[in-house]
Amino acid sequence: MEDEALDPRADLMYGIEELQEARPGYDQAALYYDGKVPEVFTNARLRRALAAHRIDFDLNFAKTPVNAVTNRLKVASVTSPEPDVNDLISKIWQDNQLNIELPDLFRRAGEYGDAYLMVLPVEDDQGNVVRVEMFYNSPQTVRVIYDEENPRRKKFTIKRWCDGPYHRAELLYDDRTERWTTGANSRGDQPKDWIRWPADPEDPESWLLDGWGEQPVFHFRNDRPYGTPEHFGAFGPQNAVTKLQATHMGTVDYQGAPQRYALTETSTTDTSDLEPGDFDDDDWPLDENGRGPSDSGDDSSLKAGPGEMWLLRGYKAVGQFDAANPSVFLDPIMFNVRAMAQITETPLRMFDPQSSQRSGESYREEDGPFISKVENRQTSYGAALHEAFTFALRRLGVDDPVVTVDWVPARSVSTAEGWQTVKAKIEAGVPRRQALMEAGYRAEQVDAWLAGTDDAELQRRVDVLASLADSAQKLGAAQALGVITSDQVTALMSGAITDLEALAVTQEEG
Numbered sequence: 239m240e241d242e243a244l245d246p247r248a249d250l251m252y253g254i255e256e257l258q259e260a261r262p263g264y265d266q267a268a269l270y271y272d273g274k275v276p277e278v279f280t281n282a283r284l285r286r287a288l289a290a291h292r293i294d295f296d297l298n299f300a301k302t303p304v305n306a307v308t309n310r311l312k313v314a315s316v317t318s319p320e321p322d323v324n325d326l327i328s329k330i331w332q333d334n335q336l337n338i339e340l341p342d343l344f345r346r347a348g349e350y351g352d353a354y355l356m357v358l359p360v361e362d363d364q365g366n367v368v369r370v371e372m373f374y375n376s377p378q379t380v381r382v383i384y385d386e387e388n389p390r391r392k393k394f395t396i397k398r399w400c401d402g403p404y405h406r407a408e409l410l411y412d413d414r415t416e417r418w419t420t421g422a423n424s425r426g427d428q429p430k431d432w433i434r435w436p437a438d439p440e441d442p443e444s445w446l447l448d449g450w451g452e453q454p455v456f457h458f459r460n461d462r463p464y465g466t467p468e469h470f471g472a473f474g475p476q477n478a479v480t481k482l483q484a485t486h487m488g489t490v491d492y493q494g495a496p497q498r499y500a501l502t503e504t505s506t507t508d509t510s511d512l513e514p515g516d517f518d519d520d521d522w523p524l525d526e527n528g529r530g531p532s533d534s535g536d537d538s539s540l541k542a543g544p545g546e547m548w549l550l551r552g553y554k555a556v557g558q559f560d561a562a563n564p565s566v567f568l569d570p571i572m573f574n575v576r577a578m579a580q581i582t583e584t585p586l587r588m589f590d591p592q593s594s595q596r597s598g599e600s601y602r603e604e605d606g607p608f609i610s611k612v613e614n615r616q617t618s619y620g621a622a623l624h625e626a627f628t629f630a631l632r633r634l635g636v637d638d639p640v641v642t643v644d645w646v647p648a649r650s651v652s653t654a655e656g657w658q659t660v661k662a663k664i665e666a667g668v669p670r671r672q673a674l675m676e677a678g679y680r681a682e683q684v685d686a687w688l689a690g691t692d693d694a695e696l697q698r699r700v701d702v703l704a705s706l707a708d709s710a711q712k713l714g715a716a717q718a719l720g721v722i723t724s725d726q727v728t729a730l731m732s733g734a735i736t737d738l739e740a741l742a743v744t745q746e747e748g
Contacts, residue, residue: 247429249383249409250418253396254426257381260464264350264378267467270476271349273298295487299575300476302589303469303582304348310612311344311619312646316627323636330630334372343374344619347458351465352377355456357626359633370630375455377464382457389463395455406435413449450633456626458619471581475574482574486567493561501555583607605649612648620645658708706734 269275273296316331318324331337347353354375359367379399385391395410405426409416419435420426434445459465550556572590579586585604620643631639663673674684710731716722 245429247418247432249394250396250407250416250432251429253381253383253394253409254398254407256383257379257396257398260381261378264352264376266473267350267470270300270467270469270473271304273301275476275480295483297479297483297571298476299479299578299589300469300472303472303578303584304345304467306584306588306608307348307468307612307615308341308345310648311341311615313340313623314644314646315642316623317642317644318640320640323631323639323641326631326634326636327627327641330370330372330627330634333369336372339372339374340623343458344615346374346376347460347465347619348468348615350377351460351467351470353458354380354382355458355622355626357454357456357630359450359454359630367633367635370633372626372630380455382453382455384463392453392455392457395453405431407432410453410455411449412452415447415449417445417447450629452629454629456622456629458622460615460618469582472578475578475581478574479571482567482571486562486564489562489564489567492559493564496558496561498556498558500550500553500557502552503554583611602649609648616645616648709734 313336316327318327343353343355354377356371356373356375358371360369360371362368375397380395380397382395383393385393392412396407397410398405398407400406403422405420405424407418407426409418417435417437418432420431421433424431426432434442436442437444437447460468575589576586578584579589585608624641624643627641627643628639631641660673664670671684671688713722713727713730717724717727
């Protein structure tokens with residue numbers, strides 16, 4: 239506190255420094271996710287030609303590890319055992335369109351490694367909180383500074399942004415919020431650049447606002463204290479893919495229009511003014527001296543077509559250079575994609591759906607590290623989301639809210655092999671509830687299924703599901719062999735499912 243008394247801008251300048259140091263890493267992560275990273279060592283002439291026409295041939299595989307995780311992060315429900323609290327949760331969800339906001343938050347957290355959810359209470363004229371606003375903030379402009387003695391405790395949060403010619407900043411503490419601004423066109427690099435920024439121009443003390451007892455900023459991160467982009471391990475392989483693809487595209491012209499050569503006889507002179515190039519400089523961008531990269535002569539006299547005659551004067555032999563073999567580029571591209579999958583713990587089929595055809599159980603084994611990663615994200619993000627809703631409910635008058643965040647399972651059984659495995663576990667003595675939860679179903683789903691269902695009935699249902707999945711697989715194989723059509727398979731499966739649903743309704747009513 240003595241340091242703050244001596245220099246009230248100490249935390250402000252420290253936070254600004256932290257933001258500036260972290261910003262390049264976040265910018266780089268965004269470039270790789272968006273596929274905007276250029277080729278590392280491109281040929282100067284080819285670079286000019288592509289830049290002049292604003293052409294790129296990017297293959298952006300680096301975003302796949304981010305999207306693969308994000309697509310498995312689906313909040314099933316946020317609930318409370320108290321009906322009134324549930325109503326408040328539903329209102330918060332609808333007011334803030336969290337079905338749209340949360341997927342974007344999770345994607346940004348994967349893209350940058352960090353993302354922030356602001357939860358700001360909104361008061362009426364009497365100072366009563368009537369609602370809360372929840373919205374995403376980028377780690378490029380917001381950063382939580384953690385206490386060095388207790389890294390789990392937030393010391394303060396800085397938010398900095400530009401507002402026309404001004405730089406604005408807010409420092410959020412548990413007990414207060416400080417508002418700062420610079421003068422017009424000031425860079426804000428020095429403490430003297432910053433002055434207090436009153437919320438009410440007529441009240442100079444309104445630069446300091448009361449806090450809420452805790453900071454209204456919630457940190458979604460995949461590591462501590464700060465996260466790492468999900469695709470960080472893909473940066474190197476993506477550089478290689480970009481290089482190979484750009485170089486490959488540079489050789490395509492030679493495959494469509496091969497480079498030729500001609501050998502002349504000794505002591506002969508070709509006085510023709512026709513030069514052998516197929517293209518003139520009009521087909522290429524000019525350099526800074528107004529010269530093109532190819533020859534500047536007329537069109538070639540060697541023209542293919544009916545009645546055309548080729549006149550070769552002074553040449554004893556002609557030929558062409560073979561273009562580079564495409565596999566020289568495509569094979570290394572696939573190697574780097576496989577390396578990317580390995581490094582980021584992302585199944586290869588998410589980069590290339592046609593990479594292999596294996597059994598469902600084989601896929602489950604391959605997905606093991608990836609599913610573990612998704613479940614870790616669910617645990618981490620779920621804790622932050624729980625804190626955010628708890629904070630919001632407290633502001634709305636709920637003293638000790640009890641909140642539960644449930645996720646859609648990262649993996650669930652949907653194949654014949656999977657249901658046969660569930661059946662085998664139950665027959666071996668594994669409790670039915672445990673076997674179904676290991677199959678990827680939520681605890682509340684399993685409890686609802688088991689309520690009022692005896693062991694024999696549950697065993698029958700598992701047997702039916704296993705048989706249905708096995709039949710679907712066999713019908714698919716028959717369709718692939720041409721024994722049965724797709725329409726017939728659909729009709730058979732639809733009829734079977736309809737009959738099972740009708741039977742279940744009859745049993746429940748009886």
